Amino acid sequence: MLVCRRDGKANKMTNTATTITATTRSRTAGETRGAAAVVLGRLLFAAIFVVSAPMHFSPETIDAAAWRGVPLASLAVPASGLLELAGGLSVLLGYRAKLGAWALVLFLVPVTLAMHPFWAAADKAAMTLQLTMFLKNLSLIGGALLITQFGAGPMSLDARLRA
8 A cells, every 4th residue: 555645755554464464473483482492491491300300219329318317318318209200290291380390499408408518528529519519409499499480381281271
């Protein structure tokens, strides 16, 4: 459509319906990319919990926790493995992800304090390793806390159940 301005020059106007449709399509594509990024983020975040949970049933892991002074390690370590697995799967699948993320926080806080006491390390190498593991767990706690507030995102079982 051509419209004449007051100064006599013609301007080409765009069709409003076409503009709105194009904007809607690009927004939908952007939302799809964002949703896919959230799914990938959940997968990457949950992977450490799902993969490492079975190790909590090994005698070596139970012995390591007992050596660190974890009370009733033969019960506490497998129980923490179940909590870790449940929370990890919950976040991964996006099913009751906020609750699953709280389970991960409940798992991570005592594990971080009991198993990675960098302040008590005997030498610099051990201190560096334990500090790295401690900070990694703090980052995981931060990620889990974000999920407790924002949930699993649009491509999740939680979102499907709400729809």
